[in-house]
Amino acid sequence: MRIILAPMEGLVDAPIRETLTRVGGIDRCVTEFIRITHGMLPPRVFYKYAPELHNQSMTEAGTPVAVQLLGSDPQQMAVHGVKAVELGAIQVDINFGCPAKTVNRHKGGCVLMREPELMYGIVAAVRQGVPKNVPVTAKMRLGYDDRSMGLACAQALEAAGAEEIVIHARSKVDGYKPPAYWEEVARVREGVNTHVIANGEIWTVADYWRCREVTGCDDVMIGRGLIARPDLARQIRASQRQEVAPDLAWPEVVILIADYAVALQTRLEDRFVTGRIKQWLNYLRGGYAEAEALWPLARKLRDVAPMLACLQQPVRRIRAA
Incomplete structure (x- = not known):
C-alpha cells in the first residue's frame, strides 16, 4: 500500500521532495523528467534533476527517488539509463505520460502512446541495458487522442519488461480536467500481470480509498493533491491504521x-x-x-x-x- 509522490515538471524538484518527505507518509518519489535526445548528457545534468544521487538515491528523510527519463530513441534511452545507474540511480522510470505540447511535438511523453511498438522498443532497450537488480518502470496515461490505447500500451510495456506501470487516469486530450477515469485503469490492470499503480484526482483521504476500490490498485501515485495538502500522505497512513492524524496547521x-x-x-x-x-x-x-x-x-x-x-x-x- 505504497504512496508515491508524482513527478511534476517545474514544481516537484529536489527541494520540494525534501520538504514533503520530511512531513512523512511518502514511500517513493520520482524526479522531473530528464530529456534525452542525441549525444551523452554529462553527469551534472543528472545531478541537477536528481541531487539525491549523491545520497544513495534517497532524500534526507530516507525516501527512495527514481530517476525519470523522457525520449523516443531506444538506444539513447538505454545508454542514459545505464549512466543513471552508474551515477547511483536505484530505479529508472520512463515517461510516456507528459501531455505538454512542446514535449509531444518533439516525440516525447504521451504522444508515444500512438505507437505501442516504439514504447516496447524503448523499455526493452533500457531493460536490456540496465542491471537486472535495478527496476525499470514506466508512467503513462490512458491514451493520447482518446482512452482506447491504454490496454495495448500497457501490454507493450509488460512485454518489454517493465516491472511497474503507473497509469494517469486520463488521456492527453483530457489533460487534467476532472473526472479521472479510474474504472479505465481497472480495465487495463485486469489485462496485464505487471503491477499497476493508479494516479489522478486524489485530493483527500476519501479520494484515496475510492481510487483503490475502483481501480483495484494497492499503490497510488499522488501529485497535485500532495502539493495542496502536504500532509495528505500522512493522513492516508493514519486512515490505514484506522486512526485520524491531526491536520497540518x-x-x-x-x-x-x-x-x-x-x-x-x-x-x-x-x-x-x-x-x-x-x-x-x-x-x-x-x-x-x-x-x-x-x-x-x-x-x-x-x-x-x-x-x-x-x-x-x-x-x-x-x-x-
Missing part, C-alpha cells in the same frame, strides 16, 4: 514554504524562486483558507525578501516555541 505549512524558499535560493535566481513559491501557494488555496487570504498580496510580490517576510511573520512565535 497553516503556521506549520508556512514554515515548510519558508524553508523551501531558502533551499530554492541555492538553486535558482530570485525571480524563479518567487515563481515557484507562488505556484505552491496557488495549489494551497484549495486546502487552506489562509492561503486564499494570502494570495492577493503574495501574487504581487516579485522579490524573495518581501516574500519571505510575508511568509515568516506569522510563524516567528512558533519557531521560538
Whole structure:
C-alpha cells in the first residue's frame, strides 16, 4: 500500500521532495523528467534533476527517488539509463505520460502512446541495458487522442519488461480536467500481470480509498493533491491504521514554504524562486483558507525578501516555541 509522490515538471524538484518527505507518509518519489535526445548528457545534468544521487538515491528523510527519463530513441534511452545507474540511480522510470505540447511535438511523453511498438522498443532497450537488480518502470496515461490505447500500451510495456506501470487516469486530450477515469485503469490492470499503480484526482483521504476500490490498485501515485495538502500522505497512513492524524496547521505549512524558499535560493535566481513559491501557494488555496487570504498580496510580490517576510511573520512565535 505504497504512496508515491508524482513527478511534476517545474514544481516537484529536489527541494520540494525534501520538504514533503520530511512531513512523512511518502514511500517513493520520482524526479522531473530528464530529456534525452542525441549525444551523452554529462553527469551534472543528472545531478541537477536528481541531487539525491549523491545520497544513495534517497532524500534526507530516507525516501527512495527514481530517476525519470523522457525520449523516443531506444538506444539513447538505454545508454542514459545505464549512466543513471552508474551515477547511483536505484530505479529508472520512463515517461510516456507528459501531455505538454512542446514535449509531444518533439516525440516525447504521451504522444508515444500512438505507437505501442516504439514504447516496447524503448523499455526493452533500457531493460536490456540496465542491471537486472535495478527496476525499470514506466508512467503513462490512458491514451493520447482518446482512452482506447491504454490496454495495448500497457501490454507493450509488460512485454518489454517493465516491472511497474503507473497509469494517469486520463488521456492527453483530457489533460487534467476532472473526472479521472479510474474504472479505465481497472480495465487495463485486469489485462496485464505487471503491477499497476493508479494516479489522478486524489485530493483527500476519501479520494484515496475510492481510487483503490475502483481501480483495484494497492499503490497510488499522488501529485497535485500532495502539493495542496502536504500532509495528505500522512493522513492516508493514519486512515490505514484506522486512526485520524491531526491536520497540518497553516503556521506549520508556512514554515515548510519558508524553508523551501531558502533551499530554492541555492538553486535558482530570485525571480524563479518567487515563481515557484507562488505556484505552491496557488495549489494551497484549495486546502487552506489562509492561503486564499494570502494570495492577493503574495501574487504581487516579485522579490524573495518581501516574500519571505510575508511568509515568516506569522510563524516567528512558533519557531521560538
